[in-house]
Amino acid sequence: MSEDPYDVLGVKRDASPEEIQKAYRGLAKKLHPDLNPGDREAEERFKRVSAAYSLLSDPDKRAKFDRGEIDASGAERPQRPFYRDFARAGGEHDPYATNAGFADFAGSDDIWSELFRRGGRAHVRMSGADVHYRLPVAFLEAVNGATKRITLTDGASLDLTIPAGAQDGQILRMRGKGQPGVGGGPPGDALVELAVQPHAFFTRDGDDIRLELPISLTEAVLGGRVTAPTPTGPVTMTVPKGSNTGSVLRLKGKGVARPDGGRGDEYVALKVVLPQPNDPDLEAFVRDWAVGKAQDPRQGMEA
DSSP states (O other), X not given: OOOOHHHHHTOOXXXXXXXXXXXXXXXXXXXXXXXSTTOHHHHHHHHHHHHHHHHHTSHHHHHHHHTTXXXXXXXXXXXXXXXXXXXXXXXXXXGGGSSGGGGGGGGOOSHHHHHHHTOOSSOOOBOXXXXXXXXXXXXXXXXXXXXXXXXXXXXXEEEEEEOTTOOTTOEEEEXXXXXXXXXXXXXXOEXXXXXXXXXXXXXXXXXXXXXXXXXXXXXXXXXXXXXXXXXXXXXXXXXXXXXXXXXXXXXXXXXXXXXXXXXXXXXXXXXXXXXXXXXXXXXXXHHTOHHHHHOOTTTTOOO
């Protein structure tokens, strides 16, 4: 005699469709033969769970069963003895022998939907899971491009190419370097998230680089040639005579490398820095400097 499907799923007779579905999913995940290789007891129980769910998830069949019109196998009452035997052996009433018992998982977004959607008791084939890594990358390595060696979860070491102009948070995919597949399926991928470290004096603005460059009072007043750092090495630039703090100079093509081979620009903001400690001669000059006394750099800022 077939088991009561409500008892098989462990639900009450007035259980809602959602409660029945939840009970089935929990048992199916626990008992599926691919997760219990060689366990005949789990396999048989999985068959019973699938058959019970196949009946109770169908509103029409469930109603007929509750009214006593069909038995737990789905066969009508009364029936010939051989019909029940045929139903048990004939496959279409055995959800495990077909893919029908897996249909409820088709809309799920977890690994079980993939397992059951691809169907089959002993012929499940699916891709391996992706593996996620977070890789610290120096600022200039991201700007200029670099090669970094990473160690995978299986202990293997691989060289990863950091493309020129890589962004913080960018994810690089290493195909086939994730978890192995199931049933001959392809391996997953390794997904490497880049964590670009801040630089001591460079900041990034899209494809451009920004830099605050200290200059002396003499260089600001008289102008001159100064050395400025760039991502590809120091260059000499001209500070115009009479430059102020906040004046911005452009170094064309000295910014972030682009995939097309070009580069952004570097923008250099000047910052006038007085000598330390204070110079007595400079103090004496400023004290007697009439133009300096007459200057009001905050003119127009009245509230």
